[in-house]
Every structure is written in structure tokens, then in C-alpha cells.
Amino acid sequence: MTQFYVPSDSAARSLGSDKIATMVSENFSDCSVIRNGSRGLYWLEPMVEVEIDEVRHAFGPITEHDVESLLANGTPNEAHEKYLGVTKNLEWLNSQERLTFARAGEIDPLSVEAYRSLGGFDGLEKSLQQSPQQIIDAIKESGLRGRGGAAFPTGIKWQTVADADGAKKYIVCNADEGDSGTYADRMIMESDPYSLIEGMTIAAIAVGADEGFIYTRAEYPQAIETLEHAVQQAEQTGYLGQNILNSDNNFTLHVRKAAGAYICGEETALLESLEGKRGMIRYKPPLPAIEGLFGKPTVVNNVISLASVPVIMNKGAEHYKNFGSGRSRGTLTVQLAGNVKRGGLFELPFGTTLRHVLYDLGGGTASGRPIKAVQVGGPLGAYIPESDFDTPLDYEEFAAIGGMLGHGGIVVFDDTVDLGQMARFAMEFCALESCGKCTPCRIGAVRGVETIDKILKGDEVTANQKVLEDLCHTMIDGSLCALGGMAPFPVLSIMKHYPDALGTGTTKTR
Amino acid sequence: MAPSSPHSPDTISSVTDSICAKHANTDGALLIILNAVQDELGYIPKSAVPIIAKQQNLSRAEVHGVISFYHLYRDAPGGKNTVYICCAEACQAMGARDLMQHASKHLGVESHQTTSDNLFNLEPIYCLGNCACAPAVMINDTLHAKVSPQNFEKIIEEARKT
Ligand SMILES: Cc1cc2nc3c(=O)[nH]c(=O)nc-3n(C[C@H](O)[C@H](O)[C@H](O)COP(=O)(O)O)c2cc1C
Ligand code: SF4
Ligand code: FES
Numbered sequence: 145m146t147q148f149y150v151p152s153d154s155a156a157r158s159l160g161s162d163k164i165a166t167m168v169s170e171n172f173s174d175c176s177v178i179r180n181g182s183r184g185l186y187w188l189e190p191m192v193e194v195e196i197d198e199v200r201h202a203f204g205p206i207t208e209h210d211v212e213s214l215l216a217n218g219t220p221n222e223a224h225e226k227y228l229g230v231t232k233n234l235e236w237l238n239s240q241e242r243l244t245f246a247r248a249g250e251i252d253p254l255s256v257e258a259y260r261s262l263g264g265f266d267g268l269e270k271s272l273q274q275s276p277q278q279i280i281d282a283i284k285e286s287g288l289r290g291r292g293g294a295a296f297p298t299g300i301k302w303q304t305v306a307d308a309d310g311a312k313k314y315i316v317c318n319a320d321e322g323d324s325g326t327y328a329d330r331m332i333m334e335s336d337p338y339s340l341i342e343g344m345t346i347a348a349i350a351v352g353a354d355e356g357f358i359y360t361r362a363e364y365p366q367a368i369e370t371l372e373h374a375v376q377q378a379e380q381t382g383y384l385g386q387n388i389l390n391s392d393n394n395f396t397l398h399v400r401k402a403a404g405a406y407i408c409g410e411e412t413a414l415l416e417s418l419e420g421k422r423g424m425i426r427y428k429p430p431l432p433a434i435e436g437l438f439g440k441p442t443v444v445n446n447v448i449s450l451a452s453v454p455v456i457m458n459k460g461a462e463h464y465k466n467f468g469s470g471r472s473r474g475t476l477t478v479q480l481a482g483n484v485k486r487g488g489l490f491e492l493p494f495g496t497t498l499r500h501v502l503y504d505l506g507g508g509t510a511s512g513r514p515i516k517a518v519q520v521g522g523p524l525g526a527y528i529p530e531s532d533f534d535t536p537l538d539y540e541e542f543a544a545i546g547g548m549l550g551h552g553g554i555v556v557f558d559d560t561v562d563l564g565q566m567a568r569f570a571m572e573f574c575a576l577e578s579c580g581k582c583t584p585c586r587i588g589a590v591r592g593v594e595t596i597d598k599i600l601k602g603d604e605v606t607a608n609q610k611v612l613e614d615l616c617h618t619m620i621d622g623s624l625c626a627l628g629g630m631a632p633f634p635v636l637s638i639m640k641h642y643p644d645a646l647g648t649g650t651t652k653t654r
Numbered sequence: 655m656a657p658s659s660p661h662s663p664d665t666i667s668s669v670t671d672s673i674c675a676k677h678a679n680t681d682g683a684l685l686i687i688l689n690a691v692q693d694e695l696g697y698i699p700k701s702a703v704p705i706i707a708k709q710q711n712l713s714r715a716e717v718h719g720v721i722s723f724y725h726l727y728r729d730a731p732g733g734k735n736t737v738y739i740c741c742a743e744a745c746q747a748m749g750a751r752d753l754m755q756h757a758s759k760h761l762g763v764e765s766h767q768t769t770s771d772n773l774f775n776l777e778p779i780y781c782l783g784n785c786a787c788a789p790a791v792m793i794n795d796t797l798h799a800k801v802s803p804q805n806f807e808k809i810i811e812e813a814r815k816t
Contacts, residue, residue, distance in 0.1 A: 155787055155797070158798050158799035321783065324781045325742075325781075326781075326783070327784065363779060365795040402685075403688070403724035403725070403726045404726030417685060419682035420683055421720060482746075487785070487786030487788075523743060566743070
């Protein structure tokens, strides 16, 4: 029987995949349809696959008119206008290293059996044959650094929690994914949720935790629903709950919905929020690893950090570590967004240049106009000009040009962008999302918006540029957390690289 | 993110009571309770606050403080549907500013307001995770991609019918 695959990922659905799935069922009544996740090649979604003789053929992007002719004589219609080729040979996938995202788009996200068939839970089984310290050593050895933004070594964090006193410890997954231009966490949760569950379970065994939380942003209703189902199924099949896989390890996992505050992505604000409070930043120390959720030692890790753990435990630290460059080991999940021709997720070894990603993979802008700037690393990341596009995607290399990789989001702007407005937006967003605990951020961001407005109006430009710069440095130096401490970076990068955007070059004063 | 409309005091107290009871043994359950009340009623009524405060052993001010901190909580009933327009950077790169203006004009309301027929709340939001298919819009729980002004009018018409 011919097997169809039509993605159920929320972005694929936003492009019409539900309707396509229905039409496929109606048109080919003797065929069955699996709703798989997405591989993240969003410019090809809805991407329909037809499997015959165990080979999957891809078509996309599929519209309603394309469905009828997907098959010719019961086999994939290779003459179809939207025929892309055999899926596993697609150059967009071939040019990637899919370690963390190996299963995304391959399978029905909620099928435990399908997950198992592609190596799922092998990492957990291997972990159960090791001591907790051996697991932590493997994670250290792999070189995995936190993918949520700060790039802190995951193994060292786990060690701190493992070594902390106390019988009660927690694993918390940061699934708040607030950065514009990022959707890798959403994709894992929607397309391969068991990899996150498996990673959290391994973390729990490693540090001696028996309870965990996934704090998911409310803007992701489908991810929340998928996770809730996945947790239930994992419990029913013995991968979560009491005596996991007949070992003496117990791990209970809860899915929690946030309520729309960017600051709750910062780990201490997140813990406050999980405790049912306002998302106010906590002073550090104590580190969450020592005094975290409800005052107990807590691992807080990003979705991608945790979902990368199973492949490390399954294939070995060495295998993972062999990808990458410098001190950035393994893979980075690049998410191309904004004004880009081929927007989507590309899992690449660290060290690839930004230029390769933007042009060879991304194909330049969607509008066909020149790229003016890219913002890398979310709303607190610098705007990067063409002259820096040869920088390799590597934590240290990016820091050296005043940027950051953050969670791997790359937002592309063409030459019609008003960067003065983007600088204003950086301050406006900071003002909107500030937790209010410290003055440089709370007041500074509001003053930043006002000052930029004056500059954009041509009001005492030179003097106000000086005010803005001083203000930026006050925020950088005096803020308690990276919201106030980094929101000036996009602004300063625009002032530096695009002097015309914020009035330099004009001498207009009133 | 359910539609919101006014409810009788009895409904409010019985819904709130039963949600609170369900989470009586959960530590730090305030957000869970607020989320559940809002999912059920579409907003968090003022009269629910003392009930929640009492059950959670908090002051009313503390509960208010939490409600006002989070962007997605409503403390008053709004329209039947909520239209979230992504105004974050990736969507701005694809015309979200114009889309927001168009939406505002088309619906005849500003951000955070409700249309006079009580059908739509208009809310800016900062990233829906659909940044590769920008600009993104979400109506209640349904995500839309590459929303041009014309598309916007179409999806609003569809939402009007349901
Ligand atoms: C303002 C702000 C927002 C943040 N948002 C997120 C987020 O949405 N997701 C995330 O994983 N980390 C976020 N972080 C980073 C977290 O504080 C923390 O470093 C991370 O959860 C640790 O996990 P990792 O080591 O696996 O990256 C944010 C930090 C700041 C300062
Ligand atoms: S920098 Fe801003 S968000 Fe961070 S603690 Fe200070 S006020 Fe809160
Ligand atoms: S920036 Fe609009 S969906 Fe992410």
C-alpha cells in the first residue's frame, strides 16, 4: 500500500497542510496518510511525501491543485511540477548534519514505536547501564554548551546539581523560546517530543532528580498539546514515571504553560514563574543549580540542549564532539527567518560561515533585493552588515565581532528596512518586557525610545547621539540581567555599521 | 486562549472554586489556576481574584500583581475571538508594521481594543514561532502564515462566520 506523509507541524498547517491531508485521503482512498512532523524546509511546506518500496519521494510546496496528480499509475509521479526527488537525497537535507533533528519530519511525532525504530530511547537505555557520573562525564566530554543563549557548558551545570546537597532536585526545561526568528524548540516539541523527554530523563538520572517541568510559552498551543500527549504515552510505555525501564529510577514530568512575558525565558524569572509568581529576576548567586525551583538544586536547560543529550549518549561523546569548530562543538540549529528566500531550519556543524547560510542555503532575500542587515541571536543580538558575513558560526568568533549566536535565529532584512526604526524597536521591546527590578533597564529603555525619537526627528542629533550612547553604556554596565544589559547591542551595532540610520551624516539641528 | 464574554457571578465562583480545588495540592499553582480560569472564561474576572487569593494563601494584591505582570492575562471580558499579530523582528522584515496598521483600520480598533460588535480583540504579540513564513498571525489557536493585507481580510471573514 502506498504511504503518504503530510506534516502536522503548526507552521506547515499554517500553510495549509490540513486541507492537503484531507484531500490526499479523499483522492487516494486505498492509501494511508501519516501526519509526520516537519523537517523545517519551510519554503517547501506543505511538503508531501509518497513512500513506495521503502523509498520516500518529496513534493512541495503542495497546493490543492497539486494533489490529484501526485501519483501516476500508483507510483510517485516524477513528472509532477512539484516533484523534488527522493527525500533523503534532497540537497537541503544532505548538506546538513541532522543529529538533534534526525527524526523531525521522519515520523508521526507521537508514535513511541516509530521513535524507537529510529534509535529513540537507545540513549536512555545506554545511560541506564552507566553510573550517573559517567553520564555527566560524557556530556562534559561532548563539549555541549547551552543552546538557550548563554552557551554555558551543560556537563558542568549538571555536575554542580549532582554535587549539591539535598534529596529533592529538579530538571527544568526552558521552552519559552521568546527570541524572534527562532522556532527550533517549537519544532522539537511538535515534531519529536520524545527526544526532549528522553533528554530530560537522562538528565534526571545523571543528577539524581525525580521531578521535572517543561515551561512552554503560551504562544505555542500545539507544542503544549503534543507534549502533554507525549508525556502521557511515555508514562504508559514505561519511559517516564516509576521504575523507568524496570530500573530503580523515577521521573515525573509536568508540562506548564507560560503567560506571555519575554523575561520569563531568563532562567531565574522562569523559576519564579513556575512557582506561580511574577517573573522577576533573582539575584545570582545563589545559582539555580544550588538553589533553584522551590529553593532546591535545579538543572535549567534549553529544549535543544536537552534534546541533544540522547544522540550524545547513543552515539558517544566523541561522535558529537567531532563536529564543530574551536570551542563550539557539535551542531548549531540555524533558523533562517524574515526576508529570506528559503526560510527554515538547518542543523549545521559550528564553523559554517554566515555568508554560506544566507546565500547558499537561504538563497538571499525573499524580495530579491540585496540583504542590508541580519540580526543574529534574537532581539538582544547585534545587526550584522555584509562586511562581517564571512564570520564563522562559532560562539567565540561571533563574540569577537560584537555579536552573539544566541539560540541560532537569523533574521534577514533587505535594503528597504528602516534601521532607525529597528533600533527604536530594540529599546521599545526592552521597555515593554522589562521586569522592572533595576533602574538602568526600566527607565533606560524608555529614555532610549525617547532619545531615538528625537534623533529621528532631527532634534539636536549630535547631542542626542551622545546621550543615546551614554545611555546604552549605562544599561550595559548597570543592568542586573541580559535584557537591559544587551538590549543596547542592536542599537549600538546600528549606530556603528549604519551611521545614516540614526542621524549621523546629517547635521540637522533645530 | 479562549474567547471571552461576560459571565454571571455564580458561574465565575463555581468555575473558579472547582479549578482551585483541583490544584489545591500543587505547589506554586497560581499560574496554572489563572491559565485555567482564563481558558475557561476567556478572562480573569475581578470577582475571581479573592477566591483564588484565599485558596492560594495570598493577598489579593499579590494575585493582582501576577495578573498584571503577564501580557496574556485579561482582567476584563473582550471579544469572541482574539487576533494576535506578530510584531517581532522577523515579521517586521516582511511587512508586519503595515499589516498591523491595516488590521487596525480594517477592524476599526487600536491594539488591545475590542471591536464594537464584540467579535475581535486585536493584540500585538512578539513571535509565534512562524518566523520563516512571516508575517504571522494567530486567531485564537489557529496560526496563519505569510499574511498579506488581502489575506488578512479573508481570514477575518472566515473567523466571522465560525
Ligand atoms: C532576557 C532573557 C531571555 C531568555 N530567554 C530564553 C529562552 O526563551 N529560552 C532559553 O532557553 N533561554 C533563554 N534565556 C537564557 C536562560 O537564562 C538560560 O541561560 C538558559 O535557559 C540555560 O539553558 P542552556 O544552558 O541549556 O542554554 C534567556 C535569557 C535572558 C537574559
Ligand atoms: S535588566 Fe531589566 S529585566 Fe533584567 S533584572 Fe533589570 S529590570 Fe529586570
Ligand atoms: S517573528 Fe513573527 S513569528 Fe517569529
